[in-house]
Every structure is written in structure tokens, then in C-alpha cells.
Amino acid sequence: MNASRYILLALKGCAMGMADVVPGVSGGTIAFISGIYEELLDSIRSVDATALKLLLKGRFADFWRHINGRFLLSVLAGIAIAIFSLARLMTYLLTNHPIAIWSFFFGLIIASAVLVARQVGHWNWKTLLSFAVGAAVAWWITIATPAETPNDWWFVMLSGAIAICAMILPGISGAFILLLLGKYQYIMQAVVDLNIPVMAIFVVGVAIGIISFSHLLSWLLKHRHDLTVALLMGFMVGSLNKVWPWKEVVETYVDSHGKVQPLVESNILPGTFETLYDKPALLAEAVILCVVGFLTIYGIETLAHFIASRKKEN
Template sequence: MKFHQYLILTLKGCAMGMADVVPGVSGGTIAFISGIYEELIDSIKSINMQALKLLFTFRLAEFWRHINGRFLCAVLLGIAISIFSLARLMTYLLTHHTIAIWSFFFGLIVASALLVAQQVGKWNVQNVLSMLVGVVVAWWITIASPTETPDTWWFILLSGAIAICAMILPGISGAFILLLLGKYQFIMQAVGDLNIPVLLTFAVGAVAGIISFSHLLSWLLKHWHDITVTLLMGFMLGSLNKVWPWKEVTEMYVDSHGELQPLVERNVLPGRFEALTQLDAQVAEAVVLCIVGFLLIYAIELAGRIIMKRQGKEE
């Protein structure tokens, strides 16, 4: 690959990382609409016993080719850059510009779901049912209440394994799964403080989880492509419940800094939001940012098509 191709892959990884630190938005969604999803799953799946054998016999060049190392390295670099540089920024935006940021993500997800629908070869009863199952599962996840969980090493390990599987599923947010497990604030704090023992434990769980889960996902995409894609589309549509900008807080909790944070919320209309909070619903700004998010996805998709056409001509 040429330098500009590496750069584009790294930027796509940055977009995935940016999504992954936000509860309710999936890095898998970004991978899907940017055209790298199946290659990412296949590359992760290739980290198997054969790869380990090549590594431990020091056949490093063969190992690198076997795992599609250049592709993985570029994408993972982008994800890491975003997670470590944007964790605090996203926390700030979600705290101080809540309506604006959720409106932007709402537009992103709607456009993403429409693009995913175009990848379905033929719509039939099976595919519609698969999509509805995805909607129901994702909707239920978004209304489930977060729980109090231990900060022990084994639970951090387990949290990493579960969250990373969600992160590569379009529509199911790994960050939100962490929130449900009661570990979002804990992990974000560890990232901000560079708490190496916690981050390493979480990373080990994540690596184990993603390698095992990628085999199942790759098999489903190869043998049941349309049903799998419609299920993923359903996940994305169901997740819209989480990113609706106007909410009423029904339960609060005290975070690690002793500050009150929303625990359970329900969606309300802008007028109801203003009546409850005495705050401006910022409807105009929300609509504009929703449209910007929507158009951004189509701009990324169009750019991807142009790049693929150019690559085809060069080959």
C-alpha cells in the first residue's frame, strides 16, 4: 500500500476510536460505512494458532502477512490516537454540549443504517425479521439500567472481552456496554490517568474477546450475509433510542469524583424538555447538526467510492 492509503486507514481508525469512546455510538458502525468492516473482521480472525506458530518460530515476515499486519497496524493506530486524545474531549462535550453532540450522532446513525440497507442483496421475510430482532435487542440494551460491579482484575478482564465484542458490532456501543457494566467512568478515568495495570488488564480481555468473536462474525458474514447485515442494521436503528438528544433524568448516581451523574433517562420531546429543565431545547442547532452528521456519512461513503475507483485504475 502507498502512504496515502495508510493515512486514510489511520483516519478511519481515528473515526472508529472517536465513536468507541461515546456511550451509544459504535466504532463498528464507522468501520461498516467506511468500507473496511469485513477486512477488519477477517484480519482479526487471522490471529490464530498458525499465526502464533509463525511468530514463535521467528518467521516474522510471514506472520505479518498472515495477519494483514499493515492494515491492522494502520487502523489500530488511528483507534489508539482517538481514544487517548479524545476521551476527555468527549466527556467534556457530553457534559457541556449534550444536545448538540447527540443530535450529530443521531444523524450519523440514521445515514449509516440507510447505507447498510443498500448492502442487502434481496429483502424478504427472513431479512425483515432479522432486522426487527436487531432493533429489539439494541433497544432493550439502551433502556437497561447500569449496575454496580466490582473493580477487581477478573471483572475488568471480563468487561474488556464483552465491550470489545460490542465495539465491532455496528449499532451496539462498546462504551455503552461498559456503562451498563458499571465500568465506563472507571475505564475513562484509567485512560485519563494512564493507569497502566488497569489498562493492561482491560486490553488482555479485549484481545481475547475480539479474536474469539471475530471467527463467529466472519463465518456469519460469509454464509448468512444478508441476514447478518440486516441484523446489524437493526442494531443501528435500535440504538437511536440512546442518542435521542432530549431526555428526562429519572435516576442519578454519584461518580468517583463525588459528582451527581444521570443513571436512568427517558426520551422526551423538545417542549417537554424545556418545561422540565427550564433550559433552551436548541432545536435549530440540533436539526442543523443532525443534518451535518447525516451528510458527513454520505461524504465519507462518496470519498470511499472515489478512492476505490482510483485504486482500481492504478491496478
């Protein structure tokens, strides 16, 4: 792997990490957009019994090649960097410029769904039904009310396993799943406080969840490709309900810093937003950023096709 690809993969990992800490945005969507989704799944899936045997025998070079170690290290390093540093920028933007950032995400996800639709080889009633199921599930998740849950080790581990499964699904936010499970603030505070025991238990759950679930998803993409891609596209479309820029706060909660934060929100029209909150809806800026998000994805896709065609010519 040359240095430029290593850096590019780390940047894609950063984008995934930034998305994963935002309730409502999926790191899996970013992986899908950036063209590393299936390689990521296959690399995670390669952490299997064979890899464990190689590791126990001390054949570290063979183990590293078997799990596509350079690829995984690049992406995971980027994710870690984002979670511990760049996530602060995302938090600032969501707090101070929510309409702008959600509008950008809205356009980004629309373009992503359109591009994913092209990967379905044949649309029929089965793929349409799969798409509808995915959209319905994602939409239901976005309107579900978070629950009060225990802080026991087993539930923290279970939360990690469930959340990571969601994180690698385009359109379903692992952070939002943690919010629904009542563990988002608890885990984020553990990261801020460097609470090693809680983080370690959570990471064990993440490892169990991602290794087991990636096998299933990888198998589905290989053997039921069109149905699986249609389902993933449905997840992305259903998640648009969460990233709509103008919202009315229905319920709130008090975070660990004593600040009141929105817990349950409902979508409203820009005009209703202006009337309700006596603030400008910033409709023009929202439309522009939505278009920018849409064109960004098409720009990435066009660039990827151009690079691929040049490689074929050479």
C-alpha cells in the same frame, strides 16, 4: 501501503476510538461507515494458530503479512490516539453541547442504516425478522439499568471481552456495555491514572473477546450475509433510542471526581425539554446538525464510489 492510505486508516481509527469511549455510540458503526469493517474483521480473524506458529518460529515478516499488520497497526494506532487524547474533546462536546453532538450522531446513524440496508441482497421474512431482533436487542440495551459489579480481576477481564464484542458491532456501544456492567468509570479512571495492572487485565479480556468473536462474525458475513447485515442494521436503528438529543434524567450517580452524572435517562420532546429544564431546545440547530450528519455519510459514500470508479478506469 502508501503513506496516504496509512494516514487515512489512522484517521478512521481515531474516529472509531472517539466513538468507542462515548456510551451510546459504536466504533463498529464508524468502521462500517468508513468502509473498513469487513477488512478489519478478516485481519483480526487472521490472528490464529498459523500466526502464532509463524511468530514462534521467528518468521516475523511472514507473520506481519499474515495478520495484515500494516492495516491493523494503522487502525489500532488511531484508536489508541483517540482514547488517550481526542476523547477529551468528545467529552467536552458532550458536556457543553450535548444536543448538537447527539443530533449529529442521530443523522449519522440514520444515513448509515439506510446505506447498510442497500447491502442486503434480498429482503424477505427472514431478513426482516433478523432486522427486528437486532433493533429490539439494541433498544433493550439502551434502556437497561447499569449494575453494581465486583472489581475482581476475572470480572474486569470478562468485562473487556464482552465490551469489545459490542464495540465491533455497529449500533451497540462497547462503552455503554461497560456502563451496564458497572465498569465504565472504573476502566476510564484506570486509563487516566495509568493503572497498568487493571489496564493489562482488561486488555487480555479484550484480546480474547475480539479474536474469538471476530471469527464468528466473519463467518456469518460470508455464509449468512443478508441475515447478518439485516441484524447489524437492526442494531443501528435500535441504538437511535440512545442518541435522541433531548432527555430527562431519571437516575444519577456520583463519579470519581464527586460530580453528579446522569445514569438513566428517558427521551422527551423538545418542548417538554424546554419546560422541564427552562433551557432552549435548540431545535433548529439540532435539525441542521442532523442533516449535516446524514449528508456527511452520503458524502463519504459518494466519494468512495468515485474513487473506486476511477481506480477501475485506470
